[in-house]
Amino acid sequence: MLTPEFFARDTLTVAHDLIGAEIIAGTGPDAVAGRIVEAEAYLGQADPASHAGRGWTPRSAIMFGPPAVAYVYMIYGMHHCLNFVTEPEGTPGAVLIRALVPVSGREIMARRRGLDPAACRDQDIASGPGRLCQALGIDLSWNGVPLGSSAPRLAVRSVSGNGVRVERTPRIGIRKAVDLPYRFVAAGSPCLTD
C-alpha cells in the first residue's frame, strides 16, 4: 500500500508515479478496484487552475492539510471528483484521478454506472472523473477519508513491473492555465478521456 510518505512529495512526481497504481475503494462485498491510467496534478499558489491557487478557503483547506487523504468535491451540481492530497502538511497540492481500468468488481462498477456489465466496454466504466466516482461509489461523504488506514474505505496499491509508459500532456477541461503539462497518462490505454 502506498503510504503518507509517498504522497508527501512533489505533486507532479506523485501524479506521475500514480499511473499504473491501483485504487481499492469500499469494504466487504462492495469493494472494487481499478488501475489508474490518467491523473492530473493541481498545485498551490502558482497554479491558477487549482482550488488552492488563490489561497486558503474552506474548500481548499484540505489541500493545505496532511497528505494521503481524499479530497472529494462536487462539480456542475451532479458529478464528484476524486483527488489525493499531496505535499507535506502546510503546502497545498492534490492529484485528480481521471480514469481507471476496472480490475475487480467490474460488475458492481458497471451497475453503479447504469450499464449492462456484459455489454459495456471497460472504457465506459471509469473513464472520466465523474464516471470514476460513480463507479467507485464515491460522494462528498468521502472527503477527508485517509488512504490506507486499518480497514480502509480507500487505499492505493503500487503495482511493481506494471510496464506502463507514462506520457505527459496539458490538463483537460480547465479554463485557466490550459497549457501547463500537468496531466499524466498510461500511453496507449483505451480508457483515457481524450
Place this chain on the structure above:
DNA sequence: ATATGGATGCAA
C-alpha cells in the same frame, strides 16, 4: 450543440 443543477467564493 445543449440541458443538467449543487457547491463555492466573491461582490454588493
Place this chain on the structure above:
DNA sequence: TGCATCCATATT
C-alpha cells in the same frame, strides 16, 4: 443575499 463560475456527462 445574489450570481457567475465550475477539474463533466448524457443526450440531441
